[in-house]
Amino acid sequence: VAVRVASSPAQEAAHVARMLRGEHVLHGTAWDRMAVILRSAGRMQAACRELRRRGVPLAGTSPAVLLRAEPASGALLTTARAALEGRLGEADRLPERPSAMALLTSPLIGLSALDLRRLRRRLRADRPAERVPDEILLSVLASPQEADALTEELDEGPLAEQAGLLARAARVVAALRGVVGQVQAPAAGREDADDAAAGAGVRGP
Structure with a gap:
């Protein structure tokens, strides 16, 4: 996942067109295997015009159903919002339990309540006692490395599929954290620059 402002x-259209053409020419991806997702239907006509002008062939019409109305897309938007609000945790802070459970049981991941109970039982079997509810599960969700290790550990066992879904969720969380970090870093840099400029204008007695 990469972010461009x-x-x-x-x-924006020029950058998207360049990416699409590069994917088509360099990697042989067919045009009909790529998609451009817009924030709103109101921007579609202008975006289509710009992309066509830059040599990108388009299928054409807007979807009959808005993406946010699709269950998986809605789940992704909800999870992205949680990441932006810091509810998916940070390097030294676990994801918040409600947001984590919403992601794990969403159509995006697809774990059931029974799946989660079985995973909890397995995770608690050989790990220290939890200090907070679902601490071990949240710790695995926060670390793709831990999630991949669990997948290997449970490979070919009765929980192999569930471990794989948990690993997928961990990658989603890591990707969204990375995007949020990329978005927030320039803003933080601008604030530091403003502070430095303001400080430079201060004169002592």
Whole structure:
């Protein structure tokens, strides 16, 4: 996952067109295997015009159903919002339990309540006692490395599929954290620069 901040709709369209053409030419991906997702249907006409002008062939019409109305897309948007609000945790802080459970049981991941009970039981079997509810599960969710290790540990066992889904969720969390970090870093840099500029303008007695 990568984040680019464009200064204008035209620059945004140029960047998207460049990415699509590169994927098509360099990797042989067919045009009909790629998609551009817009924030709103109102932007579609202008975006289509810009992309066509830059040599990107388009299928054309807007979808009959908005993506946010699709269960999996809605779950992704909810999870992305949780990441932006810091509810998926940080390097030294576990994800918040409600947001984590919402992701794990969403159509995006697909674990059932029974799956989660079985995973909890397995995780608690050979690990220290939890200090907070679901601490071990949240710790695995926060670390793709731990999740992958669990997948290998449970490979070919009765919980192999559930461990794989947990690992997928861990990758989603890591990717969204990374995107949020990329978005927030420039803003933090601008604030530091503003503070430095303000400080430079202060004169002592």
